[in-house]
Amino acid sequence: MAAMFRSVPQIFRGHQFASVPLSARMFSKRADEKRPLADKVAVITGSTKGIGFAIAQRLAQNGAHVVISSRKQQNVDRAVATLKEEGLSVTGTVCHVGKAKDRQHLVDTALEHSGGVDFLVCVAGVNPLVGSTLGASEQIWDKILDVNVKSPALLLSQLLPHMEKRGGSCVVLVSSVAAYIPVPKLGVYNTSKAALLGLCKSLAIELAPKGIRVNCLVPGIIKTDFGLGEKTVPNLLPELNKIYGLQRFGEPEDCAGIVSFLCSPDARYITGENIIVAGFSPKL
Ligand SMILES: NC(=O)C1=CN([C@@H]2O[C@H](COP(=O)(O)OP(=O)(O)OC[C@H]3O[C@@H](n4cnc5c(N)ncnc54)[C@H](OP(=O)(O)O)[C@@H]3O)[C@@H](O)[C@H]2O)C=CC1
Ligand SMILES: O=C1Nc2ccccc2C1=O
Numbered sequence: 001m002a003a004m005f006r007s008v009p010q011i012f013r014g015h016q017f018a019s020v021p022l023s024a025r026m027f028s029k030r031a032d033e034k035r036p037l038a039d040k041v042a043v044i045t046g047s048t049k050g051i052g053f054a055i056a057q058r059l060a061q062n063g064a065h066v067v068i069s070s071r072k073q074q075n076v077d078r079a080v081a082t083l084k085e086e087g088l089s090v091t092g093t094v095c096h097v098g099k100a101k102d103r104q105h106l107v108d109t110a111l112e113h114s115g116g117v118d119f120l121v122c123v124a125g126v127n128p129l130v131g132s133t134l135g136a137s138e139q140i141w142d143k144i145l146d147v148n149v150k151s152p153a154l155l156l157s158q159l160l161p162h163m164e165k166r167g168g169s170c171v172v173l174v175s176s177v178a179a180y181i182p183v184p185k186l187g188v189y190n191t192s193k194a195a196l197l198g199l200c201k202s203l204a205i206e207l208a209p210k211g212i213r214v215n216c217l218v219p220g221i222i223k224t225d226f227g228l229g230e231k232t233v234p235n236l237l238p239e240l241n242k243i244y245g246l247q248r249f250g251e252p253e254d255c256a257g258i259v260s261f262l263c264s265p266d267a268r269y270i271t272g273e274n275i276i277v278a279g280f281s282p283k284l
Helices: 022-034 050-061 073-085 100-114 138-164 187-210 236-244 252-263
Strands: 041-045 065-070 090-094 119-122 170-174 213-219 274-277
Touching: 041 050, 041 100, 041 138, 050 065, 050 073, 050 119, 050 252, 065 073, 065 100, 073 090, 090 100, 100 138, 119 138, 119 252, 138 170, 138 187, 170 187, 170 252, 187 213, 187 274, 213 252, 252 274
Parallel strands: 041 065, 041 119, 065 090, 119 170, 170 213, 213 274
Antiparallel strands: none
């Protein structure tokens, strides 16, 4: 038994780990490396399909308890059942991110697991308009800005008291390459996604003193109902992708690993970053 403790440096002898056999500590370190998000709670909006679902699945596979949400109960039920079949720790609730009452219900549901929240991933986004930016009605502007830009900030303000007491918390927003290369006829959407790049930077400096990191995933064209749907698929960008990119559209899973990394302790010194996952770089 003495041999097991031999390599514990003198400085750690009074530390709690010193009484745990070395082999057990090594095993649990290896287990933690495989499940870097163990004992963490993640709230993910817009997570019943597409990019949000892939992120939910990956965070849960990496050990987090994940709270799934979207507007439609049947979508929530289906997503939760699918992930539970995999043996993952998930719960779910309806949350239209534009509705304050739904956001509060999401917060309450998340707190049921262990009384706090570690990660907020804001995936929900909409685009109800293909057409002229200046022709967009005030209602369209309000809808796109409410859901895409205001709701992540408002949900975060509701969750903040429950995140700041945890330590190591982080937020991931979801923008789009449309923020860098405006997609024709999607002007209001492009604008909302550009605003998220700024929101990420502003929140990052505001929350840094509380130890909460804020980063932003910036996907390119990803094969989902939304990404390849009539409302968002542009004629130009597939061509651009062929010329400059990795010669394929992205899969939702291409966006999942980076979000898990951003939530993990390995990203503990990364905040305020807008990270492009597009198969090409739209920046100089
Ligand atoms: N796919 C792509 O090419 C790209 C996507 N993005 C961004 O990624 C995000 C996800 O898109 P993607 O996965 O493609 O879309 P999907 O259509 O595949 O999934 C959208 C998800 O969001 C939910 N949702 C929609 N509106 C709301 C709302 N108001 N409140 C809460 N949940 C909502 C949907 O469920 P329900 O219907 O039940 O609400 C669904 O779970 C969006 O923000 C989008 O702008 C960015 C760049 C490229
Ligand atoms: O949803 C989207 N579909 C897209 C297609 C091309 C560029 C950006 C986007 C989106 O943000």
